[in-house]
Amino acid sequence: MKKIFILLLFNFSVFAQSQNENSNKVFNFATEFSVYGIQTNNFGNNFLAKANKPYLIGIGTQLVLFKVYNFGLGYGGEFVKHQVTNNSLGGNIKNTNATFLNLKLIYYQDLKSKFRIEPLIGIGQATLNQRTGKEKFGKQTGTSFYLGSNLSYKINNNIAFFVGIDYRYTKYKVNTNTDFISFFDNSNQVQLKLGATLFK
Known part of the structure; x- marks a missing residue:
């Protein structure tokens, strides 16, 4: 959560200081800043789906680093906290905190x-931190791949609200018995998003 909070402040700071006086330019820098809530659904035969339940709302942020014609490159992050629901699979751990840092190509x-x-x-990049209270029990990292879409409604020249849906597949690095690798080395997630975007 700390990484996402820092990223949110960084993204907003870059957005606030950017200058885009001519909105008709082919190239525009840091033109959009978004913050949004996430409702995550895990599925498949894997650790997150079978042994964890996401809390109702996660949080995400994105800064569109630049736009060229109708394409944009966004840099952002997302945080989703999970409660371990099956200790026989998840061990004596209370929470799995999932942090995702990403680059997205948007049309x-x-x-x-x-x-x-x-x-x-x-x-x-994905990171899973397993913990009970302030005590940490382990960390997994991996690579995430995204496919999704947003639908936004612009209420004026400076703000829009949006809804969205993403599919995210993540492949994790694991070091365990070969019989269990396929259970711990991946996750499949569909996430629903609701948020707001500020424009320059």
């Missing part, structure tokens, strides 16, 4: 009126 397509659709693909 912006304006629709009628003030709506915009934003299909995206992405790649990122």
Whole structure:
């Protein structure tokens, strides 16, 4: 959570200091800053799906580093806290904290009126921290791949609200018995997003 809070402040600081006086330029820097809530659904035969339950709301943030024509490159992060629900699979651990840092390539397509659709693909770094209270029990890292889309509604020139859905597949690095590798080395997630975007 600490990493995402720092990233949120960093993204907002870069966005606030950027200058894009001509919105018709081909290249624009740091034009959009987003913050959003996440509802995560884990599925499949893996550790997160079988032994953990995500808390109701996670948090995410994204800064569009630059836009060229209708394409944008976003840098962001997401945090989702899980409760361990099956100790026979998850061990004597209370929580699994999932942090995702990512780059996303986004295509912006304006629709009628003030709506915009934003299909995206992405790649990122995933970290799972297992802990009970302040005591840490282990960490896994891996690579995440994203496919999704947002639908936004612009209420004025400076702010929009959006809903979105992403599929995220993550491959983790594990060191365990070969019989258990396929259970611990991946996760499949569908996440629903609701948030707001600030524009320059």
